[in-house]
Amino acid sequence: MVTREYDTIVIGTGPGGEGAAMKLAKAGQRVAVVEAHDAVGGGCTHWGTIPSKALRHSIQMLADYRRNPLFQHTQHQIEVEFPDLLRAADGVISTQVRTRFRHYRRNRVDVIFGRARFLSPECIEIKGTGGPTEQLRARYFVIATGSRPYHPPGLDFTHPRIRDSDSILSLQNTPKSVTIYGAGVIGCEYASILSSLDVKVNLVNNRDRLLSYLDDEITDALSYHLRQQGVVIRNDEAYDHIEADSDGVVLHCRSGKKFKTEVLLWANGRTGNxxxxxxxxxxxxxxxxxxxxxxxxxQTAHPHIYAVGDVVGAPSLASASYDQGRFVGAHIANGNCDWSLIEEFPTGIYTVPEISSIGRTERELTAAQIPYEVAQADFKSIARAQITGHTVGMLKLLFHRETLEILGIHCFGEQAAEIVHIGQAIMSQPGEGNNIRYFTETTFNYPTMAEAYRVAALNGLNRLF
Structure with missing residues (x-):
């Protein structure tokens, strides 16, 4: 058997693997990427970020159409099923795959399809689908295999009424009712998406509040708007067992509560691949x-074998995984890395409306006894939000009362995941560059959502005495 040799082999072509491979290829290394599936992109492209966010965008467009008074006379003619909305994501996925594959080819990175297994710390075996087995050797390896939904023992995910965040994308019809067990990012996003299709949704949370790591005011707003959309939220509930038959599926909780719906979506945790x-x-x-x-x-216990992305745990964000991959690529190519990853990653949650945040929360600042003040702008007072009709939400800045340093940014509303980056850029400035006065002394285009920073900053500074 002929063994091919490389400088570095990257296992997985999601964001982490892509970031590492591109950085190493640019450094002149001979690189191969190994992909277990039949197309590059990883779970992020095929089952996670891209399809769910494309689905969410379609839902938002449908909601905007229904709300727009210009189309009131045709609203009743629009009937959209869940699979129709999913098909809208197919074009995005295909474009992403073609783009990423072209990047690998252009940078002379070999793309090898098959499952990788280590035979030794320096050699892996690749088993292709129906093809021959081959061996590859390298000086370095990067494990970027991502994660998959966690399946608790004894729960039959082959039953058509029991779904996880991957298999929910293969639903062939819009269910009348869904119970979602797990109210993390995935659970909240799907609760928001499905309720917008007039699906009756039970969101069962095993914690005392939704997304408890976020600012309390933001999660309170999310809970309120999910309930306004008809979502039934049950906090502090623990799964006991599940019954499923042709008539429906019943989630039994340890408290004695029961939830019967057409479909159960298990959204509680993920497992590294x-x-x-x-x-x-x-x-x-x-x-x-x-x-x-x-x-x-x-680096793992073997210094020449690195791991990045979901397979190493938190923060389990596509954006962070890509940066981790680039960091590792630089570390392998140069023996060290002259830049470091940021300690605080922005969080983007694509509910309806969106949530995004970076930095510390009020709860954390209070516990640390840091004197802070709140600067806030309600979207209902922003002209651009009034024009687009997306007036639900707010921008909230937390800043130090004495130094005026921005300590946290929390946004709830349409385009929140975009808006947060304006504040992030200022928050990351060294020394006195991080100052809330920047937003009062800068001219923003009008009307824009960015203007919310000026409104919030003036609101916060007026609180000082």
Whole structure:
């Protein structure tokens, strides 16, 4: 058997793998990427970020159409099923795959399809679908295999009424009712999406509030608007067992509560894709969630084997994974990295409306006894929001009362995931560059949503005495 050799082999073509491969290719290394599926892009492109966000965009367009008085006479003629909305994402996925594959080819990165398994710390075996097995060797490896939905023991995910965040995308009709177990990012996003299609939704949360790591005011607003959309939220509930038959599926909670709906969406946790990779045989044992332990440079117990993205756990964001991949690529190419990853990543949650935040919350600042003030702008007072009709939401800045340093940015409303980056740029400035007065001394285009920063900053500074 002929063994091909490379400088670095990257296992996985999601954001983390792509970031590493591109950085290494630009550094002149001979690089190969290994993809277990039949197209590049990873779970982010095919089952996660891209399809769910494209679905959310279609839902938002439908909601805007229904709300617009110009189309009141035709609103009743529009009947959209869940699969119709999913098909709208197909074009985006195809374009993403073509673009990414072209990037690999243009940068002379070999793309190898098949499942990778370590035979030794320096050699992997690739098993293709119906093709021959081959061996590859490299000086360095980057494990960027991502994650998959966590499946608790004993729950039959082959039953057509029991779905996870991957298989929900293959629904062939719009269900009348859905119970979502797990109220993290995925659970909240799908609760928002499905309720916008007039699906009766039960959102069962095993914590005391939704997305408890976010600012309390933001999560209170999310809870309020989900309930306004008809979502039934049940906090502090724990799963006991599930019954499913041809008539429906029943979620039994330890409290004695029961939820019967057409479909159950299990959205409680994810597992790293490390199964059957031969990792234990070379001394790398994943934890109970399939994740690998790494050091500050993303090296595993074998310094030449790196791991990035969901397979190493939090923050489990596509944006962070890509940066981790680039960091690792620089570390491999140069022996070190002369730049460091930011400590605080912006969070984007694509509910309807969106949520985005970066920095600390009021709860954290209060616990740390940091003197802070709140600067806030309600979208209903912003001209651009009035024009677009997206007046629900707010921009909230937390800043130090004495230094005027921005400590946290929290946004709830349409385009929140875009708006947060304006504040992030100022928040990241060193020394006195991070100052809320920047927004009062800068001219913003009018009308724009960016103007909310000026309104919020003036509101906050007026609170000082």
């Amino acid at each position: 490390t199964l059957d990779m031969g990792l234990e045989e070379i001394g790398l044992t994943p934890n109970q969630r399939g994740q690998l332990e790494i050091n500050a440079s993303y």
